[in-house]
Amino acid sequence: MTKPSARLGVDIGGTFTDVVLEQGGTLTSTKVLTTYAAPENAIIEGMHQVCEKAGIAPGAIAQIIHGTTLATNALIERRGAKTALITSKGFRDVIEMRTESRFEQYDLNLTLPEPLLPRQCRFTVAERVNAKGEVMIGLDMDEVDAVIDRIAFAGFESVAVGLIHSYLNPGHEQAIRDRLRERLPEVSVSISSEVSPQMREYERFNTVVANAYIKPLMASYLGRLEGRLRDEGAACPIFLMHSGGGIISLDNAANFPVRLVESGPAGGAVFAAHIAARYGIDKALSFDMGGTTAKICLIKNRTPKTARVFEVARSYRFKKGSGMPISIPVIDMVEIGAGGGSLAHVDRMRQIRVGPESAGSEPGPACYGRGGERPGVTDADLVLGKLDPDNFAGGSIKLHADASERALSAHVGETLGMDAMEAAFGVAEVVDENMANAARVHAVENGEDLSGYTMIAFGGAAPLHAGRLCEKLGIDRLLVPPGAGVGSAIGFLRAPFSFEANRSVYMKLSNFDADAITKLLGQLQSEATAFVRSCDAESPILSEFKVYMRYTGQGWEIPIPLTEAQAMSPSVDVFKARFEEEYVKLFGRAVAGMDIEITVWSVNATTPPEDVAPIVETDGAGVAAALGDRSLFDPAEGRVMEAGHVARASMTVGVSVEGPAAITEDETTIIVPASRRAIGQADGCIDVRRKGDTA
Numbered sequence: 001m002t003k004p005s006a007r008l009g010v011d012i013g014g015t016f017t018d019v020v021l022e023q024g025g026t027l028t029s030t031k032v033l034t035t036y037a038a039p040e041n042a043i044i045e046g047m048h049q050v051c052e053k054a055g056i057a058p059g060a061i062a063q064i065i066h067g068t069t070l071a072t073n074a075l076i077e078r079r080g081a082k083t084a085l086i087t088s089k090g091f092r093d094v095i096e097m098r099t100e101s102r103f104e105q106y107d108l109n110l111t112l113p114e115p116l117l118p119r120q121c122r123f124t125v126a127e128r129v130n131a132k133g134e135v136m137i138g139l140d141m142d143e144v145d146a147v148i149d150r151i152a153f154a155g156f157e158s159v160a161v162g163l164i165h166s167y168l169n170p171g172h173e174q175a176i177r178d179r180l181r182e183r184l185p186e187v188s189v190s191i192s193s194e195v196s197p198q199m200r201e202y203e204r205f206n207t208v209v210a211n212a213y214i215k216p217l218m219a220s221y222l223g224r225l226e227g228r229l230r231d232e233g234a235a236c237p238i239f240l241m242h243s244g245g246g247i248i249s250l251d252n253a254a255n256f257p258v259r260l261v262e263s264g265p266a267g268g269a270v271f272a273a274h275i276a277a278r279y280g281i282d283k284a285l286s287f288d289m290g291g292t293t294a295k296i297c298l299i300k301n302r303t304p305k306t307a308r309v310f311e312v313a314r315s316y317r318f319k320k321g322s323g324m325p326i327s328i329p330v331i332d333m334v335e336i337g338a339g340g341g342s343l344a345h346v347d348r349m350r351q352i353r354v355g356p357e358s359a360g361s362e363p364g365p366a367c368y369g370r371g372g373e374r375p376g377v378t379d380a381d382l383v384l385g386k387l388d389p390d391n392f393a394g395g396s397i398k399l400h401a402d403a404s405e406r407a408l409s410a411h412v413g414e415t416l417g418m419d420a421m422e423a424a425f426g427v428a429e430v431v432d433e434n435m436a437n438a439a440r441v442h443a444v445e446n447g448e449d450l451s452g453y454t455m456i457a458f459g460g461a462a463p464l465h466a467g468r469l470c471e472k473l474g475i476d477r478l479l480v481p482p483g484a485g486v487g488s489a490i491g492f493l494r495a496p497f498s499f500e501a502n503r504s505v506y507m508k509l510s511n512f513d514a515d516a517i518t519k520l521l522g523q524l525q526s527e528a529t530a531f532v533r534s535c536d537a538e539s540p541i542l543s544e545f546k547v548y549m550r551y552t553g554q555g556w557e558i559p560i561p562l563t564e565a566q567a568m569s570p571s572v573d574v575f576k577a578r579f580e581e582e583y584v585k586l587f588g589r590a591v592a593g594m595d596i597e598i599t600v601w602s603v604n605a606t607t608p609p610e611d612v613a614p615i616v617e618t619d620g621a622g623v624a625a626a627l628g629d630r631s632l633f634d635p636a637e638g639r640v641m642e643a644g645h646v647a648r649a650s651m652t653v654g655v656s657v658e659g660p661a662a663i664t665e666d667e668t669t670i671i672v673p674a675s676r677r678a679i680g681q682a683d684g685c686i687d688v689r690r691k692g693d694t695a
Contacts (some may be wrong), residue, residue: 001218002174005023005024005060005062006021006022006023006054006056006060006061007021007022007023007061007062007063007064007065007493008020008021008022008050008061008063008064008065008234009065009267009486009490009491009492009493010043010047010064010065010066010067010068010263010489010492011066011067011068011264011267011486011488011489011492012034012039012042012043012066012067012068012069012070013034013069013264013290013291013292013394013488014069014290014291014292014293014341014358015033015034015290015291015292015339015340015341015358015364015460016028016031016032016033016290016291016460017031017032017033017034017035017039017042017043017046017487018030018031018046018486018488018489019031019032019046019047019049019486020050020486020489020490020492020493021047021050021051021053021054021056021061021202021484022493023054023056023060025505026054027482027490028050028053028054028481029050029483029485029486029489029490030046030049030050030053030267030484030486031046031460031485032045032046032049034686038224038663039070039221040066040221040228040229043054043066043225043228043229044228044229044232047061047229047232047234048232048342051089057233058220058229058232058233058234059233059234059235060694061234062236062237063236063237063239064229064234064236064237064238064239065238065239065241065247065492065493065495066225066240066241066492067240067241067260067263067264067266067267067489067492068076068221068240068260068263069264070217070218070221070260071218071257071258071260071261071263072261072262072312074213074214074217074218074331074454075210075213075214075261075312075324076312077115078116079211079215079217080116080214080216080217081153081157081158081159081188081212081213081215081216081217081303082121082155082156082157082158082159083116083117083121083156083157083158083159083160083212083213083358084117084121084122084123084151084156084159084160084210084667085117085121085122085123085157085159085160085161085162085205085208085209085212086123086124086125086129086159086160086161086162086163086176087122087123087124087125087146087161087162087163087164087205088123088124088125088126088128088163088164089125089126089421089474090124090129090679091115091121091124091164091201091205092119092122092123092124093119094201094202094205094221095115095116095117095202095205095209096115096119097202097207098202099202101321102255102321102336103320103321103322104322105669111621112322112324113322113324113518114578116206116209116213116324117209117213117281121146121156121222123150123151124147125139125140125143125144125147125163125176126140126143127139127140127163127170127172128164129163129164129165129166129168129172130165130330131165131168132168133165133168133169133508134169135169135171135172139171139172139175139176141175141179141476143177144176144179145179145183148179148180148183148184149340150183150316151187152182152183152470153156154185156187157187157188157216158187158188158189158190158212158213158215158216159184159187159188159189159190159212159315160190160191160192160205160208160211160212160213161173161176161177161180161189161190161191161192161207161208162191162192162204162205162208162210163176163192163203164201166191166192166193166197167192167193167196167197167198167199167204167503167504167506168504170191170193170194170197173191173192173193174191174193175692176191177189181399185500188212188215188216188219189212190208190211190212190215191208192204192207192208194256194260194488195207195208195211195256195325195328195505196208196328197329197502197504198308198502198503198504198600199504199599199600200327201327201397202476203309203326203327204327206324206325206327207258207325207326207327207328208358210258210261210312210313210324210326211256211257211258214257214258215254215255215257215624217257218253218254218260218282219257221253222238222240222250222254223505225238226238226250228417230549237250238250239497239535240246240252240260240263241260241263241264241266241267241491241492241495242259242260242263242264242266242329242499243259243261243262243266243310243329243331244259244266244327244328244329244330244331244498244500244604245267245269245270245304245306245331245498246495246496246497246498246499246500246604246606247492247495247496247497247498247535248497248499248535249358249534249535250509251534252499252534252535253530254314258326258328259328259329260365261312261326261328261330262310262312262330262331262333264488265288265295265297265331265333265335265488266304266331266491267290267458267488267489267490267491267492267495268286268295268297268458268487268488268489268491269286269295269297269299269304269331269333269491270304270331270491270492270494270495271458271481271487271488271491271494272284272286272288272297272304272458272487272491273286273299273302273303274298274456274494274610275456275479275481275493275611275685276298276299276454276456276616277302277609277612278612278613278615278683279479279615279617279685280614281302281454281456281613282300282301282302283300283448283452283453283454283517284298284299284302284453284454284455284456285297285298285299285439285450285453285454285456285473285475286298286299286304286333286456287435287439287455287456287457287458287459287462287466287469288457288458288459288460288462288487288488289338289339289435289457289459289460289461289462289464289465289466289519290339290340290459290460290461291338291339291340291341291358291461292336292337292339292341292358293335293336293338293339293358294335294336294338294339294459294461294462295333295334295335295336296333296334296336296435296438296439296442297331297334298332298442298443298446298448298453299456301391303550304331304332304333305331305332306330306331306332306448306559307329307330307332308327308328308330308331308502308548308559308600308602309325309326309327309330310325310326310330310332311323311324311325311326312324312326315667324327325659329500329502329602329604334439334441334442336355336357336434336435337354337355337356337358337436338354338358338377338431338434338435339355339358339377339461340377340378340381340460340461341356341358341364341365341367341376341377341378342355342356342357342358342359342376342377342431343355343357343359343365343374343375343376344356344374344375344376344377344380344408344411344412344427345374345411345412345432345460346411346412346415346416350395350416350428352412352416352426352427353430354377354427354430354431354434354602355431355434357548358541359372359374359376360504360600364376365377365378365379365404365407366379366400366403366404366406366407367379367382367389367399367400367401367403367404368397368400369399369400369403370396372407372567373407373410374402374407374411374425375404375407375408375411375412375423377427377428378399378404378461379403379404379407379408379424379427380403380404380408380423380424380425380427380428380431381424381428381461381464382399382401383401383404383405383408383420383421383424384424384425384428384632384633385545385630385631385632385633385640385643385662385667386464386632386662386669386671387399387464388664388669389401391664391666393511397579398496404420404424405420406420407424408420408424408427409423412426412427415618419631421640424633425635425638427634428465428468428635429635431465432465432468432469432635433472434582435465435469435470436469436473439469439473440473442475446586447585447586447587450474450475451473451475451476453475454475454477454478454479455469455470455475455477455478455479456479456480456481457478457479457484458480458481458483458484458485458487458488458528459484459485459487459488459668460485460666460667460668461668462480462484463480463484463668463669463670463671464668464669464670464671465671466478466480466670466671466688467625467659467670467671467672467673467688468635468636468671468673468677470688471636471673471675476689476690477687477688477689477690478676478687478688478689479685479686479687479688479690480685480686481669481683481684482683482684482685484667484668484670485666485667485668486667487667489682494607494610496606496607496608496610497535497536497539497606497607498532498603498604498605498606498607499527499528499529499531499532499600499604500603500604500605501524501525501527501602501603501604501605502524502532502601502602502603503520503600503601504526504598504599504600504601505601506597506598506654507594507597507598507599508552508595508597509572509575509576509595509596509597509598510595511569511612512572512575514569514570514571514572517567517570517601518568518569518570518620521545521567521568521601521603522568524601524602524603525543525603525605527603528543528603528604528605529541529543529604532605532606532607536607539607540607540608541605541606541607542602542605542606542607542608543564543603543604543606544561544604544605544606545561545562545563545564545566545567545568545602545603546559546560546561546562546578546601546602546603546604547559547560547562547575547598547600547601547602548560548598548599548600548601548602549575549579549596549597549598549599550552550596550597550599551591551594551595551596551597552594552595552596552597553594557593557598557599557600558579558582558583558586559582560575560576560578560582561578564577566578567603575596575598576596579596595695600614613686615681615682615683616682617680617681617687618653618654618681618682619654619679620654620655620656620677620679620680620687621653621654621656622654623656623657624644624646624650624655624656624657624680625646625650626644626645626646626657627644627645627646627647627664629642629643629644630642630643630645631643632660632661632662632671634660634673634674635673636673636674636675637674641660641674642660642695643659643660643661643662643672644657644658644661644662645662645664646661646663646664647663647664647665648660648663648664648665648670648686649665651663651678651679651686652680653680653681653682654679654680655679656677656678656679656680657672657677657678658672658677658691659672659673659674659675659676659691660672660673660674660680661676661678663678663686669682670686672688675690675691676688676689676690676691677689677691
């Protein structure tokens with residue numbers, strides 16, 4: 001009997017569910033509309049479609065890697081389990097008081113987001129551990145039992161436990177967890193010292209509450225998915241993409257579902273990093289635009305930039321500080337409400353606004369013909385000639401240009417005195433400028449100049465807008481890889497098994513303790529390695545070390561990568577030199593005469609990255625055979641132009657096409673502006689360069 005060898009990557013997005021099958025180096029993909037009520041239905045449908053295309057049965061699939069928006073959506077829509085929080089006396093209102101920062105300084109009517117749990121769902125116990133991890137007030141188990149009685153009477157389904165300084169001494173949290181399991185075995189329990197053992201109680205409490213809130217929901221979904229796949233013949237191991245860019249087991253995902261938030265975008269960043277490695281690109285800008293949002297990520301030295309805190313469920317969407325902070329390892333990216341389904345309107349100042357509201361897949365933009373009446377970005381793209389109404393999503397969805405024109409005229413054109421074409425131009429320029437501005441700000445915040453970057457675009461809508469985005473950002477080169485329409489799902493298949501363990505232990509360099517550091521990092525290394533080994537019993541495991549440091553008195557720290565030798569044989573001089581080196585890169589100069597402190601220690605255990613064969617690039621001597629011409633609006637020229645229409649399959653190695661042009665495939669369309677030229681590369685990438693540039 002032949003051993004199963006195929007692998008399946010599945011990405012559930014706000015509009016489409018992307019499914020990719022890899023067998024023998026060949027990728028087969030499809031896009032199906034996301035089924036919100038039961039997300040597993042779209043996965044099953046997509047799996048059968050790709051298996052049929054590849055000529056295999058589901059039983060030939062050896063491994064499934066899945067990323068989902070279910071955890072994120074549950075937090076945004078507040079539809080998780082009935083959850084309680086047990087915390088230290090005096091800290092009941094931490095998640096409601098927040099940090100008291102105003103994310104919109106001059107808004108007199110500023111509305112802060114409601115905490116995930118109302119006050120009556122938060123309980124306290126009179127215990128106290130100090131900032132050194134020393135017990136000052138012991139835990140009274142009779143008091144704990146009284147709280148558990150109240151939790152049982154109220155019928156809570158899940159409990160979060162977050163006590164002060166438990167990241168240094170988790171004993172009290174563990175005792176409460178054990179008593180909850182003993183007395184209420186059917187109730188789900190999450191403790192902050194396991195979910196996020198880091199300082200800053202607001203972020204830590206929010207993270208453990210979020211984990212507890214979605215834990216029953218995710219456990220139910222993952223169990224249903226595993227059962228449905230088994231019933232359909234795919235009785236293989238299922239792994240989950242986590243927000244830090246690696247893969248974890250189904251059991252770990254069920255225990256720490258908060259790590260699945262942003263798992264889909266993380267897969268996209270891994271995909272872009274893989275392409276950057278193939279081309280030897282050290283500075284890349286990952287641009288992922290789907291049906292609901294666009295995500296931008298900086299990739300340096302073929303590695304996506306990471307962070308340890310990010311926000312979800314923002315009340316002022318896309319405004320930093322207005323959401324719920326989640327303190328877990330995550331690929332650092334900026335998200336903009338700019339997807340194909342993002343809806344356009346004219347505000348009271350007679351300005352065109354796009355998003356953040358999205359039509360999603362139900363009903364979708366007006367052109368879908370599924371009942372949507374308001375214009376989305378896809379409607380503007382269709383009217384501007386970027387899309388073929390008869391071949392959208394491989395012809396599976398017929399687009400209605402007349403519906404797009406009516407929607408654009410009714411909701412934009414009539415108010416501003418524009419025809420449908422002008423309204424579409426306005427909508428497209430606004431959404432492109434929103435994305436360009438977000439990219440500029442993200443780059444400046446990280447001390448980067450985007451002019452030296454290469455853009456890597458994927459997602460169903462990104463190739464439609466990436467060329468114009470490059471013009472706005474001054475980026476000379478754009479790569480659109482094969483499978484761009486399902487890039488995140490492909491990224492899942494490229495991701496390593498990995499897990500990052502971190503812990504807050506405060507230490508000044510003036511009190512540097514090499515033995516304590518070696519012991520701490522050794523414990524974190526063992527913890528992270530154990531998680532990875534539970535997924536992969538054979539592959540070698542690499543360890544990546546990082547500490548977060550700052551000058552004494554500063555409010556936030558910066559990440560400092562260390563080699564294994566620097567981490568396990570620590571030297572105060574090396575730690576200081578590495579901090580000053582990274583600090584100067586970010587802020588321009590070091591600060592003399594100030595002590596330096598370390599707040600967080602991190603070890604990421606990972607299987608080795610996939611081997612990447614370098615590409616021999618070509619300048620493009622051949623000319624692509626055109627399918628014909630089509631009318632295409634070029635925003636830089638401000639007019640409709642006759643553009644070449646080329647099938648992507650004809651863009652073989654060295655074949656080129658001059659812009660303006662549209663390069664079409666089943667899952668997306670690449671728009672080549674008049675200022676650019678596209679070249680087919682050996683790996684199937686379309687290399688879009690400024691005219692006159694060479695490799």
